[in-house]
Amino acid sequence: MMKKDTLPPEKQMQQKEYNEYVKQVTPTYSLGGNMAKAFVVGGVICCIGQGIINLAKACGADEEMAPMWCTLGLIFFSVLLTGLNIYPTFAKWGGAGALVPITGFANSVAAPAIEFRGSEGNVFGCGAKIFTICGPVILYGIFTSWLLGVVYWVWGIF
Numbered sequence: 001m002m003k004k005d006t007l008p009p010e011k012q013m014q015q016k017e018y019n020e021y022v023k024q025v026t027p028t029y030s031l032g033g034n035m036a037k038a039f040v041v042g043g044v045i046c047c048i049g050q051g052i053i054n055l056a057k058a059c060g061a062d063e064e065m066a067p068m069w070c071t072l073g074l075i076f077f078s079v080l081l082t083g084l085n086i087y088p089t090f091a092k093w094g095g096a097g098a099l100v101p102i103t104g105f106a107n108s109v110a111a112p113a114i115e116f117r118g119s120e121g122n123v124f125g126c127g128a129k130i131f132t133i134c135g136p137v138i139l140y141g142i143f144t145s146w147l148l149g150v151v152y153w154v155w156g157i158f
Contacts, residue, residue: 034095041094045101049074071102078103082110108134 007015049070056069081087087107091098098104113130131138 037093038095038097041090041097042101043097045074045098045103048077049101074101074103075106078106079110082107083114105134105137108137 052070052073053066056066057063061069078087081090087098087103088111091104091107099107109130112132
């Protein structure tokens with residue numbers, strides 16, 4: 001009785017070499033290490049945000065305005081660091097810790113605009129490509145909010 005899918009020896013050798021090559025080029029990640037980096041980076045961003053809130057309050061902002069200054073400050077610094085090509089390196093190292101907060105969203109808006117402005121100009125580069133990454137997030141966020149609002153409204157009727 002013949003075995004199914006038996007490869008000739010030269011094909012087996014090619015398959016073995018290919019599998020070894022894939023092992024060499026496939027990056028390996030440490031889940032614990034990635035989680036620790038994300039925790040540290042996210043924590044640093046939150047501490048900076050809290051510092052902005054404290055500074056705003058010290059400068060006379062009330063409880064409602066201080067968080068708004070924090071949001072504006074974090075967005076400003078994220079876009080500035082994206083323009084200086086610092087934030088992408090920071091985000092690559094910190095993973096979700098840098099990409100989940102509002103700073104990551106600001107980076108996702110600014111990065112394509114900066115990248116395509118040089119190659120395609122202001123209108124077709126910056127203007128058309130600015131929402132390539134964050135556009136789906138905005139679209140599905142608004143749609144989900146609308147859908148949940150309808151569900152909440154129907155629930156209130158009953």
